[in-house]
Amino acid sequence: MSTTIVNVGHRTVELFNGFEGRFFVPGRGEPHKEERPYGQLVFEEEERERSQDVGWGDRFPRPWKVRDFVTRLVNTRDVQGAFGSLFDHGLFVAAGPEPTPEELAAANERYNAWLRFSLDEGKAEYQQSGQLRFVNGTAKLAATVLGEKVPWAETQEETQRIPCPNCTEFIPISMAVHRAMRDGTPCGAVIDEEKALRLKLIPAPVMADADPAPKGRKPASL
Numbered sequence: 001m002s003t004t005i006v007n008v009g010h011r012t013v014e015l016f017n018g019f020e021g022r023f024f025v026p027g028r029g030e031p032h033k034e035e036r037p038y039g040q041l042v043f044e045e046e047e048r049e050r051s052q053d054v055g056w057g058d059r060f061p062r063p064w065k066v067r068d069f070v071t072r073l074v075n076t077r078d079v080q081g082a083f084g085s086l087f088d089h090g091l092f093v094a095a096g097p098e099p100t101p102e103e104l105a106a107a108n109e110r111y112n113a114w115l116r117f118s119l120d121e122g123k124a125e126y127q128q129s130g131q132l133r134f135v136n137g138t139a140k141l142a143a144t145v146l147g148e149k150v151p152w153a154e155t156q157e158e159t160q161r162i163p164c165p166n167c168t169e170f171i172p173i174s175m176a177v178h179r180a181m182r183d184g185t186p187c188g189a190v191i192d193e194e195k196a197l198r199l200k201l202i203p204a205p206v207m208a209d210a211d212p213a214p215k216g217r218k219p220a221s222l
């Protein structure tokens with residue numbers, strides 16, 4: 001029997017990163033532009049046998065039972081009630097090959113509870129620090145999904161990215177000047193000249209004959 005891991009959240013979640021590789025469970029897509037009611041990752045096999053020497057005469061793993069392993073990983077509630085587990089974030093291992101409406105409803109309930117919790121956390125953080133950068137990404141996502149008008153909500157400008165015309169690295173659409181690439185390589189492309197001038201990110205252009213009536217020349221008297 002196959003094992004289906006379901007994600008009713010919006011974002012893609014990394015399930016685990018180990019000897020077997022990296023596994024991701026896709027989400028629903030962008031808030032309010034959802035591509036699907038839920039994302040899923042399906043393991044077709046029941047057991048994975050991979051004898052890999054990890055040193056010290058040890059071999060990893062023993063054949064791992066896929067369903068047991070992912071069920072332990074995913075179907076566990078955060079014991080401290082801090083919404084820290086994948087289960088609390090709207091993921092679950094379906095009992096059958098397809099999730100049932102009941103399973104999906106319960107997962108959506110957990111996901112929404114997590115979003116409301118994160119939104120409250122974000123509000124408290126912003127109230128205390130007044131700093132956008134201290135508000136975490138989940139709180140911003142929550143504000144967007146729940147349609148809450150907060151000054152720190154994720155805007156389209158923040159999430160939409162375009163390739164830089166100079167170096168092709170993806171940059172926020174609202175960026176005026178791309179100063180340097182992520183690895184520190186300088187770029188310097190001016191994306192939005194008007195905005196860059198307004199924010200004084202680039203020097204104002206020197207005009208050759210900016211002053212129509214320079215000093216020393218009297219206007220013609222009538």
Ligand SMILES: [Zn+2]
Pocket residue numbers: 164165166167168169178187188189
């Ligand atoms: Zn660039």
